[in-house]
Amino acid sequence: MRNIIFLLLVVSVNLSWSQESLVQPPLIKGKVLNDANNDPLENVNIVNLNSVVGATTDEKGDFEIRAVVNDTLYFSYLGFKSIRVRVTNDWMKFGEIKIKMTELGIALEEVVVRPVQLTGYVEVDAKTIPIYDNYRYRISGVNTGYEGGNQQPGAVNKVLSAIFNPADFLYNVFGKRPKQMRKLRKMKEDDDIRNLLQSKFDRETLMAVLQLERADIDEILNKCSYSSDFIRTASDLQILDAISECYEEYKVLNRGKSKGK
Numbered sequence: 001m002r003n004i005i006f007l008l009l010v011v012s013v014n015l016s017w018s019q020e021s022l023v024q025p026p027l028i029k030g031k032v033l034n035d036a037n038n039d040p041l042e043n044v045n046i047v048n049l050n051s052v053v054g055a056t057t058d059e060k061g062d063f064e065i066r067a068v069v070n071d072t073l074y075f076s077y078l079g080f081k082s083i084r085v086r087v088t089n090d091w092m093k094f095g096e097i098k099i100k101m102t103e104l105g106i107a108l109e110e111v112v113v114r115p116v117q118l119t120g121y122v123e124v125d126a127k128t129i130p131i132y133d134n135y136r137y138r139i140s141g142v143n144t145g146y147e148g149g150n151q152q153p154g155a156v157n158k159v160l161s162a163i164f165n166p167a168d169f170l171y172n173v174f175g176k177r178p179k180q181m182r183k184l185r186k187m188k189e190d191d192d193i194r195n196l197l198q199s200k201f202d203r204e205t206l207m208a209v210l211q212l213e214r215a216d217i218d219e220i221l222n223k224c225s226y227s228s229d230f231i232r233t234a235s236d237l238q239i240l241d242a243i244s245e246c247y248e249e250y251k252v253l254n255r256g257k258s259k260g261k
Contacts, residue, residue, distance in 0.1 A: 025051065025066040025067055025068045026092070027066055028091060029062065029095060030063055030097050031057075031060070031062050031097075032057050032075065032100075033098055033099070034080075035100040038100075040059070040061025041077055042057055042058065042060075043056055043057060043077070044056065044063070044076070045077065047074045047196070047208070048065060048073055049073070049084075049208060050072060051066065051071065052187055052190065053190055053193070054190050056195075056196070067087045069087055069089055069092055071086070072084050072087075076196075076200075076204055079103060080101040080104060081102045083099070083101060170246075173216060173220060174251075183209055188244060196236075198235055200237075203236060205236060210243075218231050220246065221243070223246075224243075224249075230242070
């Protein structure tokens with residue numbers, strides 16, 4: 001009889017837990033304005049850093065996003081200072097709030113574009129046109145191709161040494177940040193975030209979600225044998241896919257290392 005009662009209690013707890021896990025966080029509303037003139041800002045990108053879901057403001061500056069109390073929302077917009085806003089009880093209770101963003105003063109430096117001067121002689125021009133020895137080419141999440149790194153003969157050894165050396169940079173980054181690394185998959189699955197990252201090149205959103213510095217992101221890609229050209233020119237979406245791929249390789253090799261012990 002006791003066993004039956006215990007079994008019923010376990011079943012009821014599991015059912016209640018599964019029902020709660022299926023309940024989505026509520027939608028909260030807000031409006032994003034220019035702090036200088038209170039004009040609404042359209043196409044501001046919002047990311048919930050806790051649940052890793054995204055949203056975008058409409059032409060009136062309005063947005064909706066799923067969140068719970070104490071979640072942190074990350075607001076980014078070209079030409080404006082990115083900000084983080086904590087979801088409070090008052091926000092949940094009173095509904096829509098106004099978020100004001102401040103413009104950045106950006107002084108653009110003069111850029112000199114030097115065209116390649118061709119002579120018409122193949123032997124001469126072949127030496128003039130720059131050649132990039134980046135051999136790995138991938139199409140990942142976008143409708144255009146891009147260079148994904150230098151697949152050197154020693155690249156596999158680099159990754160293996162990264163796994164089997166406990167003091168290595170990749171081990172310190174991936175192994176000590178399991179929660180942040182698990183967010184990679186969520187970011188890849190959210191269409192709003194993917195659309196956001198496809199048009200961004202500043203790494204700010206990636207840094208905020210993964211809690212990494214710009215130098216850390218560059219070093220991860222370098223350790224995973226991605227070329228300096230790719231690291232410098234890739235969009236944030238391409239960087240996300242590259243880090244995700246490297247992390248998946250890390251997990252496989254690290255799992256093999258653990259079994260071998």
